[in-house]
Amino acid sequence: DAKTTQPPSMDCAEGRAANLPCNHSTISGNEYVYWYRQIHSQGPQYIIHGLKNNETNEMASLIITEDRKSSTLILPHATLRDTAVYYCIAVWRGKLIFGQGTELSVKP
Amino acid sequence: DTEVTQTPKHLVMGMTNKKSLKCEQHMGHRAMYWYKQKAKKPPELMFVYSYEKLSINESVPSRFSPECPNSSLLNLHLHALQPEDSALYLCASSPPLNTGELFFGEGSRLTVL
DSSP states (O other): OOOOBOOSEEEEETTSOEEEEEEOTTOOTTOEEEEEEEOTTSOOEEEEEESSSOEEOSSOEEEEOTTSSEEEEEETTOOGGGOEEEEEEEEBTTBOOOOOOEEEEEEO | OOOEEEEOSEEEEOTTOEEEEEEEEOSOOOEEEEEEEOTTSOOEEEEEEETTEEEEEOSOOTTEEEEEEETTEEEEEEESOOGGGOEEEEEEEESSTTOOOOEEOOOEEEEEO
């Protein structure tokens, strides 16, 4: 299982884009990049995933570098409710191993 | 129904007690998971069931005993726990095993006295 590295914390102004980086330099060709978030006292929530191509859904966009060694999760217009811990996970065969994550604080 | 329901939400038990945590989903998912989460730490994988059979045990002590009686239910039986086992226990499910899109419950917060 590839290890992922994320900054421990980040701040973002409400209404601005939040760009959360993740390094996964040892990721294998079979491993997908998944993003989850966990709002305080709740279970983790799936956000988005990708293998090689950039992905977008109603919650976020995922940008994966061409060499797949890093990725960025983009929340286009952060709100106070986006304050949470965000986890980047390299997944193969459904085995989710969470790293330390990034604690994102969205401030008014 | 897109929920994973966990009961009880809170549980306090002594070190000699036997108790169980329950998890239920009605999404037709065939993979179910138990995670343990200590305060300010990420969730740690404990067990994975696929089609009601245990497929992953992450070297969890035997005082934690999982059970999957049918495709909708997952139990975690607790016996002779230690205070350091106090944590939030999260259940999750996914459609097949080989997807990383898990649906998590809200967790059961366990305190061992």
